[in-house]
Amino acid sequence: MNNMSAFELSEQEIQRRESLNKLREMGINPYPADLYPVTDYATVIKDKFEEGKQVCLAGRMMSQRDMGKASFAELQDSSGRIQLYFNRDEICPGEDKTMYNQVFKKLLDLGDFIGVKGYMFTTKVGETSVHVQEFTLLSKSLKPLPLPKTDAEGRIHDAFTDPEMRYRQRYADLVVNPHVKEIFIKRTKLFTAMRQFFNDAGYMEVETPVLQSIPGGAAARPFMTHHNALDIPLYMRIANELYLKRLIVGGFDGVYEFSKNFRNEGMDRTHNPEFTAMEIYISYKDYNWMMEFTERLLEHCAVEVNGSPESTFGEHTINFKAPYKRVTMRQSIIDFTGFDIGGKSEEELFNAAKGMGIAVDNTMGKGKLIDEIFGEKCEGNYIQPTFITDYPKEMSPLCKEHRDNPELTERFELMVCGKEVANAYSELNDPIDQRERFEEQVRLAEKGDDEAGQFIDYDFLRSLEYGMPPTSGLGIGMDRLIMYLTNNPSIQEVLFFPQMRPEVHTVKIELSDNEKVIFDIIQKEKSMDLNALKMQAGLSGKQWDVSIKGLTKQNLVKVAKINEELIVDLV
């Protein structure tokens, strides 16, 4: 559906345009340029009520209750809503009552931005309100908002709920659904809290390239683009890890970045093609230190966002209060399956997984098999924040080998509600080992493992050769974290503008009768010789000329000259 075309204005849209014109005729500019001297905000003056206090505020008029010579309206600004009281003889003290009778009562529509000056008072019924002495139209709204109504018990009626329209028209969603705005305020609070925590610890926020010639740091299908001047392919980053590590090589102690990453993969309730990860790298630390840092960080963030370390997600109450339980992957698999992966061969793991009813195939190595068992049997059980540690080496090409066991890595993931929200390593800084791991990934990719990385970033290896201090790194899926902190099971609810299929605008075009005749023929044939079409249409030379030009102009057909013959094609 679309309302983009001027041909299809609804009745209400036409009425609003007429009001707009009337206002102009009365000398009222519906889109004035001058600033409006706002001094107050709706909820602030409601919370700190002072009888008779002069106020000046601005916002959208969201409801109007006319009672003849007096009226009530509601003003919604960025802070919330407040009731306005309009009295005819105070708005219009003289003989001329136009401002009240015409402008306020007739020509203003719900959704219009107005500015009001007046004083605070309480109505008979006890509602704190602004007694308006003067109002100004600040901006006219030409399209009716999908406005719900709220009753005395606070129940919302006819709420604007259609997810498609809410996501496509987030601006309208934000105006009429205050709880939606709340989600995004919390989202920003989360980012602020995290920044503050890192900055207080002395770490530095940095920016690294979004356009990369080698998309490294993760295994995912990248978006490709092209740089014209250099005439080279470029990729949108899938991760920023390798660039942050280069900065650690360069001598920064701690660097972090909120990284918009892009992955050209499927979309669903928890995946959007562009999403935000936070990555931080801190030198001279290991993953044990990072676990302690992470739990303090998340407790801090939860408190800043929700005022409490506890957060509700669906049927669960998640407690982000540190410390979190730590379980090795080996122990976790023992806990939930009774099977001990320690020291087992690939064949034994293969058979064990098969015995658990897990779909296995021959391309799977040890690491992949263990990961499948964990993903299938264990992962979903961790509701409260839990660190799962010591992942198999094969799955972690950027992570340092475990100090006690060469088959494992010093890696942890933080599980919340059965999903990964953070991932951290003692970072691999041995350039020779790193090169071998990359080469192993390329072999796996060639074998058909589409999760393995296919590119080797030789510049990154060069930087490691100069020497990277022992470093621990942490990555957090910001979208997923804010989903948990705002009780939203869908990523679309925590992104202002989630990816959608583009809207199709079927433009309705009025064709003349003659144009229709031609169009009907060409629509069947798709493409035909111009003279044959002219004959079939049976129009006079002049009628033909006007009609075919009309169709070409409306971009419905195209006339092309091929080998001295004129061909008409359907567009």
Added chain:
RNA sequence: GAUUCCGUAGCUCAGCUGGUAGAGCAAUACACUUUUAAUGUAUGGGCCCUGGGUUCGAAUCCCAGCGGGAUCACCA
């Protein structure tokens, strides 16, 4: 990608086994000087997602498409 549900007025939704389209809110007009889902009276507003098919007749039944939701699969 698979399965399934949905698409009707600005919004939220009815519309039965096919018979010329309905409500509430919103809108327009009138009345009303402290209402608050204000109220009362009257009025207007629809490519019923698109395209085919069946039928004397389709919002309704069938097929295809488009868009969206949910579940599953995939996603270090």
